[in-house]
Amino acid sequence: MLNELQNQLEKFFKVDKIVINIINEIEKNLLPKFDAIEEIKTYNQFKVLHAMQNCKLGSGDFGWNTGYGYGDVGREKVERIYADIFKAESALVRPSIASGTHAISLVFSGILRPGDELLYITGSPYDTMQKVIGIKGNEPGNLREFKIGYNQVDLVNGHIDIENTLKQINHNTKIVAIQRSTGYSDRNAISITEMKYAISEIKKTNPEILLFIDNCYGEFTQTKEPIEIGADIVAGSLIKNPGGGIAVSGGYIVGDKRYIDTIANRLTAPGLGKDCGLTFGTNRNTLQGLFYAPYVVAEALKGAILMGEVYHKLGFETTPSINDERNDIVQAIKFDDPKKVIEFCKGIQESGAVDSYVTPEAWDMPGYENKVIMASAGFIEGSSIEISADAPLREPYYVYYQGGTNYAQCKLAVIKTVDNLYKKNLIDINKVQVR
Ligand SMILES: *Cc1c(COP(=O)(O)O)cnc(C)c1O
Numbered sequence: 001m002l003n004e005l006q007n008q009l010e011k012f013f014k015v016d017k018i019v020i021n022i023i024n025e026i027e028k029n030l031l032p033k034f035d036a037i038e039e040i041k042t043y044n045q046f047k048v049l050h051a052m053q054n055c056k057l058g059s060g061d062f063g064w065n066t067g068y069g070y071g072d073v074g075r076e077k078v079e080r081i082y083a084d085i086f087k088a089e090s091a092l093v094r095p096s097i098a099s100g101t102h103a104i105s106l107v108f109s110g111i112l113r114p115g116d117e118l119l120y121i122t123g124s125p126y127d128t129m130q131k132v133i134g135i136k137g138n139e140p141g142n143l144r145e146f147k148i149g150y151n152q153v154d155l156v157n158g159h160i161d162i163e164n165t166l167k168q169i170n171h172n173t174k175i176v177a178i179q180r181s182t183g184y185s186d187r188n189a190i191s192i193t194e195m196k197y198a199i200s201e202i203k204k205t206n207p208e209i210l211l212f213i214d215n216c217y218g219e220f221t222q223t224k225e226p227i228e229i230g231a232d233i234v235a236g237s238l239i240k241n242p243g244g245g246i247a248v249s250g251g252y253i254v255g256d257k258r259y260i261d262t263i264a265n266r267l268t269a270p271g272l273g274k275d276c277g278l279t280f281g282t283n284r285n286t287l288q289g290l291f292y293a294p295y296v297v298a299e300a301l302k303g304a305i306l307m308g309e310v311y312h313k314l315g316f317e318t319t320p321s322i323n324d325e326r327n328d329i330v331q332a333i334k335f336d337d338p339k340k341v342i343e344f345c346k347g348i349q350e351s352g353a354v355d356s357y358v359t360p361e362a363w364d365m366p367g368y369e370n371k372v373i374m375a376s377a378g379f380i381e382g383s384s385i386e387i388s389a390d391a392p393l394r395e396p397y398y399v400y401y402q403g404g405t406n407y408a409q410c411k412l413a414v415i416k417t418v419d420n421l422y423k424k425n426l427i428d429i430n431k432v433q434v435r
């Protein structure tokens with residue numbers, strides 16, 4: 001490392017030399033892993049670039065109109081480009097989709113009818129989805145109130161239990177849902193290969209069932225996306241991977257036209273569907289974010305690998321581990337101690353560009369069961385493709401670290417979190433063996 005760089009880290013960020021040295025040593029061994037990520041990045045960058053060329057994205061497409069928003073060319077371009085990238089017939093991409101939860105909720109409420117059953121085959125769904133489905137809380141308008149049934153098949157050793165899945169499918173089952181990313185759990189993300197196998201087994205005996213993938217945090221981590229391996233409908237959030245840290249808001253849903261049209265009727269109104277809905281000048285940022293997304297995801301992945309490996313060497317359990325294939329950008333670390341969680345989150349916040357001076361505190365976030373502490377220090381509020389960490393304050397005190405739109409900042413975050421824990425005597429840095 002450059003002397004200037006070392007001095008800068010000590011002077012600007014007040015971190016201890018011993019912390020910097022150890023992290024530099026660990027980083028050296030990770031370079032081959034980084035090379036593999038660069039290749040996936042390049043593939044996905046060409047995919048996105050080609051989609052933009054193929055759809056003839058032009059400088060005139062960034063305008064927007066008022067009122068009903070009929071014939072908003074920018075909105076239509078955005079949706080065609082998304083459909084192209086995700087290899088889908090159609091797409092619904094709107095700033096009015098408030099979040100990933102909203103996008104997924106739209107899929108379920110758009111497609112499911114009274115008496116239908118939704119079957120999750122990746123265990124307990126993401127916290128916010130439990131309220132949507134009606135297995136937690138009693139929110140008016142949840143799926144249960146509309147007499148939509150729910151069942152789930154738990155993962156076995158972190159993998160889809162196909163045998164049990166096929167047993168649980170009945171004549172009411174309309175959607176089988178796979179949550180690709182780990183959520184607030186302790187498993188790896190489901191790989192594209194595993195999803196492909198599960199989908200083909202389900203379709204073999206039940207061709208009419210719709211396979212839905214919650215793709216939050218999974219976009220651009222691999223060369224293929226879920227529609228390419230047989231999924232029917234895929235949804236995610238623009239304040240995560242595909243927004244590239246630049247999209248100001250929104251969610252996306254991709255799939256066959258008939259499903260997207262039905263879901264669009266839920267978003268707007270039956271008969272209006274995709275044909276209206278203002279974009280409020282967001283099209284340029286949505287597309288610029290999408291353009292940067294493969295690069296940003298690669299930077300975040302390299303950051304996650306460094307973070308995971310450093311904490312592994314410090315003696316913590318980490319998921320995924322160094323040799324696991326990455327199918328989401330999340331790095332989970334098990335701290336077993338709320339004090340460590342809090343120091344870690346402070347370190348993330350302190351390495352941010354925005355709100356770096358504030359101290360994150362646990363709070364009752366809408367949609368979540370336990371108090372959640374979140375470090376979020378990006379330009380887009382709550383964006384988790386930018387550097388961030390969140391931890392529900394419950395045993396065994398996992399922290400989920402993700403994002404970072406450039407690797408240098410991710411590295412600073414690793415250094416800052418370790419330095420905080422070191423200075424509070426919460427870790428034993430001398431036990432780290434680099435090789
Ligand atoms: C983040 C996330 C969601 C919800 O997305 P929000 O934008 O936070 O509402 C759903 N599922 C998974 C797996 C997620 O990671």
